[in-house]
Amino acid sequence: MATLRLQLLVLCILAMTVVQASAFKFPPFDKPDFNDPFWKAIRDWTHHKPGGHKKGQCAPLGYWNVCGLYIAESDFFKGPHKKWQPVADYYSLCCQLVRKESVGCICRAVTTKYPHVKIDVNRSMYLPQWCKKPVPKGTKCHGKNVYGYVPKKHRGHGGGHH
Numbered sequence: 001m002a003t004l005r006l007q008l009l010v011l012c013i014l015a016m017t018v019v020q021a022s023a024f025k026f027p028p029f030d031k032p033d034f035n036d037p038f039w040k041a042i043r044d045w046t047h048h049k050p051g052g053h054k055k056g057q058c059a060p061l062g063y064w065n066v067c068g069l070y071i072a073e074s075d076f077f078k079g080p081h082k083k084w085q086p087v088a089d090y091y092s093l094c095c096q097l098v099r100k101e102s103v104g105c106i107c108r109a110v111t112t113k114y115p116h117v118k119i120d121v122n123r124s125m126y127l128p129q130w131c132k133k134p135v136p137k138g139t140k141c142h143g144k145n146v147y148g149y150v151p152k153k154h155r156g157h158g159g160g161h162h
Contacts, residue, residue, distance in 0.1 A: 058105035059097065061112055067094035071110060071124040072117045085123070088130040095131035103128070107141035 070088045077085035088094045098106060110124035121144060128135045128148045135148025 058108055059101055061109055061114075063097060064109040066092070066097060067109075067124075067127065068117055070094060070130070071119055071127065073120045088127060090130075090132055094127070098127050098131040099133045103135055103139055103141070103146055107146070111142055 067088065070086055074085065088098070101109075106124075106127060110119050110121055110127070112119075121142070125141060125144050126147050127133075128146060132149040134150075135146050137148070139146040139148065
C-alpha cells in the first residue's frame with residue numbers, strides 16, 4: 001500500500017511540473033550589442049587576415065595570445081623541466097601568425113610587457129625557427145639573436161653515390 005501511495009505522489013509531482021513548465025514564458029531574445037568590447041574583439045579577430053594589414057603595421061598584440069603556451073615563463077617548466085615545455089607546431093595558429101608577420105612585429109610582440117603573463121624572451125627568439133620562417137642570419141631583437149629557419153641542403157639523391 002505504501003509503494004502505491006509513493007507512486008501516486010511521484011505521479012502528481014511530475015504532472016504539476018509538466019503543467020508549470022508548459023505555462024512558463026521564455027523572455028524574448030535580446031539582440032547582442034555588437035559595440036560591446038567583447039563582440040568587437042570577436043569581430044576584429046574573425047575579420048583579421050594575418051599579414052593583411054597595411055605595410056609597416058603589425059597585428060594587434062591581442063592576437064599573440066595564441067603563442068603564449070610556447071613562450072610564457074612557467075613555474076611548471078623551470079630548471080631541468082624547461083626542456084619539456086611545448087614547442088610551436090608548424091600548423092599551429094601561432095606559427096601561422098609568425099610566418100605572416102615581419103621580424104620587427106614579432107620582436108615588438110614578444111618584448112611587450114603583458115599584465116598577466118611574463119614572456120621568456122630567450123625562448124621566443126626560436127619562434128621563427130619552430131615555425132619555419134626564414135630570417136636573415138644575424139637578425140637581432142633587443143640585442144638577442146633571432147633564430148630563423150634554415151632549409152637543409154640536399155646533395156643529390158640518396159646517400160651521395162652516383
